[in-house]
Amino acid sequence: MRRSFSLLTALGLLPLTAACGGNLAQGVGAPFSETWQSDQGKSIAALEQKLHGAKSPAATPVAVGVTESSILGAALPDGKVWTHSGSADTLPIVAGDLVLASSAGKLFALESKSGKQLWSIDVEGRKLRGAGDDGTYTVAVVAGDNPGKSRFVAVSRSGDVVRQIDSTIDLGYPAVKGGVAFIPWSDQYVSAVDLKSGDELARLLLREIVSQARNYDGDLWFGERGLVRFDERIRLATTNQGTRIGLPARQLPGKPLWLGSGNQLWPVNSSARLKIRMAATPVAEGDSAHFTNHAYLASYFRVVIGLSDQDGSMKFVKSLSGDALGMSAGQHGFGVCDSSGKVSLLTEKGSDAGGADLGARLTACTVDVTALSVEGSQSPTPLAEQIGQALGELTPDMAVAQKLLVDELTKLDDPLVTKILIDLTSSVKIPPDLRSAARKLIATRRTGKEYMLAALERHYDYVSDVLLPPPLGPLSDALAAMNEVSATPLLARHLNDPANEMADVERAAVALGKLATPAEYEDLRTFFALYRATADEPSLVNAVVAVAGALLRIGGPGGKTLVERAAQDPLTQVDVKRGLNTLLTQPAAGDAPSAPPPAQKSPNVAQNGKRP
Amino acid sequence: MAVRNPSTLIIGAALALLATAQAAAAPPKGGADKASPKAGAAKAEKAKAEKAPPKPKLDVPALQKALESGDEAKTLEALDTVAKNGDPAGAALVEALLGRGASVTVLSRAIETLGILGQPSSGAALAPYAQHRTPELRRAALRALVATKAPNAGEVLRHALHGSDASQRAIAARGLGELKVRAAVPELFTVLPKDVAEAAQSLGVLCVADECEKLVGFLGRLRFEVMESAIVPLLLRPQADVSDDLKLRLIERLRRMATQPANQLLQTALAKFPADGSPKVKQGIERALKGYSVTEEGQ
Numbered sequence: 001m002r003r004s005f006s007l008l009t010a011l012g013l014l015p016l017t018a019a020c021g022g023n024l025a026q027g028v029g030a031p032f033s034e035t036w037q038s039d040q041g042k043s044i045a046a047l048e049q050k051l052h053g054a055k056s057p058a059a060t061p062v063a064v065g066v067t068e069s070s071i072l073g074a075a076l077p078d079g080k081v082w083t084h085s086g087s088a089d090t091l092p093i094v095a096g097d098l099v100l101a102s103s104a105g106k107l108f109a110l111e112s113k114s115g116k117q118l119w120s121i122d123v124e125g126r127k128l129r130g131a132g133d134d135g136t137y138t139v140a141v142v143a144g145d146n147p148g149k150s151r152f153v154a155v156s157r158s159g160d161v162v163r164q165i166d167s168t169i170d171l172g173y174p175a176v177k178g179g180v181a182f183i184p185w186s187d188q189y190v191s192a193v194d195l196k197s198g199d200e201l202a203r204l205l206l207r208e209i210v211s212q213a214r215n216y217d218g219d220l221w222f223g224e225r226g227l228v229r230f231d232e233r234i235r236l237a238t239t240n241q242g243t244r245i246g247l248p249a250r251q252l253p254g255k256p257l258w259l260g261s262g263n264q265l266w267p268v269n270s271s272a273r274l275k276i277r278m279a280a281t282p283v284a285e286g287d288s289a290h291f292t293n294h295a296y297l298a299s300y301f302r303v304v305i306g307l308s309d310q311d312g313s314m315k316f317v318k319s320l321s322g323d324a325l326g327m328s329a330g331q332h333g334f335g336v337c338d339s340s341g342k343v344s345l346l347t348e349k350g351s352d353a354g355g356a357d358l359g360a361r362l363t364a365c366t367v368d369v370t371a372l373s374v375e376g377s378q379s380p381t382p383l384a385e386q387i388g389q390a391l392g393e394l395t396p397d398m399a400v401a402q403k404l405l406v407d408e409l410t411k412l413d414d415p416l417v418t419k420i421l422i423d424l425t426s427s428v429k430i431p432p433d434l435r436s437a438a439r440k441l442i443a444t445r446r447t448g449k450e451y452m453l454a455a456l457e458r459h460y461d462y463v464s465d466v467l468l469p470p471p472l473g474p475l476s477d478a479l480a481a482m483n484e485v486s487a488t489p490l491l492a493r494h495l496n497d498p499a500n501e502m503a504d505v506e507r508a509a510v511a512l513g514k515l516a517t518p519a520e521y522e523d524l525r526t527f528f529a530l531y532r533a534t535a536d537e538p539s540l541v542n543a544v545v546a547v548a549g550a551l552l553r554i555g556g557p558g559g560k561t562l563v564e565r566a567a568q569d570p571l572t573q574v575d576v577k578r579g580l581n582t583l584l585t586q587p588a589a590g591d592a593p594s595a596p597p598p599a600q601k602s603p604n605v606a607q608n609g610k611r612p
Numbered sequence: 613m614a615v616r617n618p619s620t621l622i623i624g625a626a627l628a629l630l631a632t633a634q635a636a637a638a639p640p641k642g643g644a645d646k647a648s649p650k651a652g653a654a655k656a657e658k659a660k661a662e663k664a665p666p667k668p669k670l671d672v673p674a675l676q677k678a679l680e681s682g683d684e685a686k687t688l689e690a691l692d693t694v695a696k697n698g699d700p701a702g703a704a705l706v707e708a709l710l711g712r713g714a715s716v717t718v719l720s721r722a723i724e725t726l727g728i729l730g731q732p733s734s735g736a737a738l739a740p741y742a743q744h745r746t747p748e749l750r751r752a753a754l755r756a757l758v759a760t761k762a763p764n765a766g767e768v769l770r771h772a773l774h775g776s777d778a779s780q781r782a783i784a785a786r787g788l789g790e791l792k793v794r795a796a797v798p799e800l801f802t803v804l805p806k807d808v809a810e811a812a813q814s815l816g817v818l819c820v821a822d823e824c825e826k827l828v829g830f831l832g833r834l835r836f837e838v839m840e841s842a843i844v845p846l847l848l849r850p851q852a853d854v855s856d857d858l859k860l861r862l863i864e865r866l867r868r869m870a871t872q873p874a875n876q877l878l879q880t881a882l883a884k885f886p887a888d889g890s891p892k893v894k895q896g897i898e899r900a901l902k903g904y905s906v907t908e909e910g911q
Binding site: 462497530570 | 684687715716740743745775776799
């Protein structure tokens with residue numbers, strides 16, 4: 001592969017082009033030299049020592065949205081919305097107190113609090129890829145849509161380009177501190193370039209992919225999947241002993257990326273890439289590092305999930321009014337910007353803590369709250385309830401997110417989970433696959449009895465628009481396994497409701513075979529009369545035989561006579577008759593008509609528990 | 613074969629329903645009623661029955677044996693005998709058969725038989741079958757319940773209106789009108805715009821005062837074919853139930869529609885207009901048919 005680099009110009013600023021290596025005896029010469037030999041971290045460690053006292057300003061908390069014709073912004077948590085006429089071609093970037101964006105071959109900077117344009121420079125058709133700011137200089141990498149047209153620029157507050165480097169190698173997302181730019185390249189190195197001299201003062205070699213140099217609340221971090229801190233341990237980074245942080249591996253819908261490759265552009269379009277991402281802010285503590293909030297955010301279109309930075313377990317979930325386009329983790333709490341133009345601030349536990357409305361539908365959005373501590377007075381609702389609410393608000397095309405949420409739901413012991421699962425099976429908005437999964441899970445529940453009974457109170461009702469009956473089969477399985485005798489009148493009523501699926505009725509009959517009391521005798525007798533001779537499918541046959549078993553158990557002599565006569569009647573369906581004769585020949589059948597239901601698990605119920 | 617206009621069929625059904633309802637609502641025979649045509653017809657019917665040869669008495673023990681035999685052919689034969697005889701004494705035997713259960717063929721015939729016998733006592737035996745999983749059986753049970761005018765029929769029909777079977781809902785909606793179940797009016801209003809066209813017909817018979825205003829409000833929102841089954845009964849009902857003012861406004865709306873079906877509907881109403889009906893309304897229909905405004909006297 002051809003690799004050529006050219007320091008093309010140091011535009012018009014002679015003082016800045018003068019050599020300036022006096023303080024850095026271990027400087028490594030011209031930027032991006034391919035002949036560079038690893039110095040075991042000496043040069044980067046020396047530079048760290050030199051810049052140790054310097055601190056790049058943290059990013060101003062702000063949300064910046066892009067529409068077809070404008071850029072809208074609002075300082076957070078409560079700034080007024082400003083508008084910049086003219087759109088952006090790639091995702092705007094917050095750097096210090098500026099917002100950087102590119103459009104129509106220009107790179108421009110806006111004041112993040114007011115939207116006032118500070119400068120604009122020609123970048124010859126290139127687009128913004130990454131940027132940083134140290135309070136004096138703003139650095140940016142702009143690039144073409146095709147590889148090999150990277151350009152690094154450093155611009156003063158007044159808009160003068162103090163350094164420009166064109167490169168045929170793709171340059172990554174840069175940062176700057178104390179007048180020194182940090183430019184990742186070749187997925188392996190970070191070159192530290194003195195903006196005044198143009199010299200490469202130091203180079204960091206990492207043993208993992210490095211395409212990002214990021215400033216989080218004044219600290220610099222390098223990497224891509226994981227980040228290594230620019231601190232006193234940076235010398236050891238070459239041997240993987242630096243202060244490193246990464247997100248725990250876990251399956252998430254759409255396989256979101258945290259920072260992604262710093263070598264790519266983030267075009268402002270409806271690409272799913274913008275909507276399936278992760279956000280986390282690293283912070284150092286002693287010799288180690290963790291993420292603020294001990295959590296990170298993951299988005300999947302209209303869902304945002306808060307996850308533990310330790311094990312990836314779910315901490316909260318929020319559904320949005322539009323697709324999530326931008327996210328950021330603050331010192332405390334989070335910020336999320338969605339396509340409806342709404343900017344939501346969340347506490348570290350996921351409670352709403354206000355936000356802003358940019359007032360227009362957005363095609364892209366950047367939000368940066370890395371330096372913000374979001375305060376909120378609302379106490380968070382239980383996670384089960386959050387998941388239930390999110391599931392209820394998701395549209396059917398969000399099946400992948402729905403599945404994840406259901407999976408998370410089943411990890412919780414909260415009885416509310418039972419209610420949420422029942423609601424899922426009763427919603428026409430839920431895709432059939434998910435409804436089926438929820439039904440399976442209901443059968444395994446052993447808590448939330450009150451929700452199960454409440455669900456059984458409901459029947460199909462055309463007049464009241466209750467167009468799905470409750471999940472009778474799974475509820476029957478669960479209640480039978482829980483020996484919940486209080487469910488029997490409700491189950492018995494469902495037995496004779498033709499709106500229930502036959503397979504569900506069978507499971508209700510099996511449950512009643514175990515749980516029914518003499519109070520259900522009439523309902524059972526009616527069912528038996530209606531179907532002993534009309535059962536035309538195996539489920540119905542099984543149901544009739546199960547009900548006959550209940551009649552024998554709770555019906556006394558009358559029940560026994562009823563079943564015996566049916567077993568003799570030539571009109572009784574042949575399979576039913578066979579089942580009845582088996583029941584009647586079983587020892588002790590009907591001997592204890594009023595006995596309470598047996599405590600042991602019914603084998604039939606256990607078997608049925610596996611069905612949807 | 614002559615093909616009848618569906619509109620005519622709907623109007624015909626609505627009129628039949630109205631006639632049934634009016635008959636049900638008619639005061640007891642005697643006094644001034646003797647002179648009415650309906651009373652005369654009933655008298656003639658009675659006389660005819662008196663002249664017909666007496667039917668043989670049912671052999672109840674033999675029929676009971678046949679119905680309990682478990683032999684499908686014998687059972688069906690026994691049910692035929694009961695149905696043809698028409699003796700109410702047969703109803704209890706058939707009700708017992710339903711209580712025990714039988715094959716679909718037998719149940720179907722048994723339910724039909726109870727409908728023919730028309731005994732209110734059969735309601736309890738028929739009611740569970742209005743919930744049977746076999747659609748034909750539950751529909752037959754609903755029809756039979758309407759025919760028996762059983763005390764529980766209204767409740768069962770209202771329940772059926774909530775069910776998942778569209779045909780069952782249609783039968784229930786129609787039956788609730790036939791049985792004059794006023795308590796069902798709110799439910800009928802709910803299902804009317806939800807594709808239960810039969811609710812219109814029943815509401816045309818059942819509504820009073822503001823309810824009738826509400827019903828007329830559906831004109832233009834629902835298909836005309838649905839609404840026309842409600843309109844004729846509404847126009848023919850006494851002023852005590854439906855005000856002349858509402859009827860005149862309705863006639864005027866129909867006139868302004870200036871369509872063939874609307875015109876035909878007014879003609880039907882005029883043809884069926886009761887002799888003791890409001891002259892004002894009759895005049896309004898006549899004016900509308902001539903193209904004159906019903907409400908503006910001068911035109």
